[in-house]
Amino acid sequence: MINNNNIEIHKAIKEAINKMDNKVFINICAYNLSSIDWKNLIEFFNHTYKINFKEYITYKTNNFIEYDKLLDFWNNKTDNGYMAIIKLNNISINCYFNSMENLELDILYNEILKNNNLELILNFISTISTIINKPVYMEEENYNIENKLVEFYKNKILLIGNNK
Numbered sequence: 001m002i003n004n005n006n007i008e009i010h011k012a013i014k015e016a017i018n019k020m021d022n023k024v025f026i027n028i029c030a031y032n033l034s035s036i037d038w039k040n041l042i043e044f045f046n047h048t049y050k051i052n053f054k055e056y057i058t059y060k061t062n063n064f065i066e067y068d069k070l071l072d073f074w075n076n077k078t079d080n081g082y083m084a085i086i087k088l089n090n091i092s093i094n095c096y097f098n099s100m101e102n103l104e105l106d107i108l109y110n111e112i113l114k115n116n117n118l119e120l121i122l123n124f125i126s127t128i129s130t131i132i133n134k135p136v137y138m139e140e141e142n143y144n145i146e147n148k149l150v151e152f153y154k155n156k157i158l159l160i161g162n163n164k
Helices: 006-019 033-047 067-074 109-113 118-132
Strands: 025-030 052-053 082-088 089-094 103-108 136-139 148-153 156-160
Touching: 006 103, 006 109, 006 118, 006 156, 025 033, 025 109, 033 067, 033 082, 033 109, 033 118, 067 082, 082 118, 109 118, 118 136, 118 148, 118 156
Parallel strands: none
Antiparallel strands: 025 103, 025 136, 052 082, 082 089, 089 103, 136 148, 148 156
């Protein structure tokens, strides 16, 4: 667990990110979510950020995430898939609603290291962890290979990293 100041935390996280092989996207994931977790998260996203919620089949968009439509999808009542783009200041965070059990977000690798974006993203992740009361992971996108870099649990950060 890193308990020193933010500068050391940011430096260590940047080092872990720079060691990644796949420098396109960084995933932000949480596991074993419930419908209550999703309801709380969606309420937070809708009230805090600019949202572009999209249906895959119809291409309809909305400026808020529609929880009822996601429930229908997760309960196999519709074939429409959904995703949202969450605007964290000038950073676009993609949110995929593939299953109720998993939170799947991704951010372009280059966005994380720009200006003060890391601080914003770390606060975003920590807030998500607090809302769902579960660990949230920053992971290298590695297609079916688990590669967790950092674990966030509320306001605590644990570097997991891959010691490449």
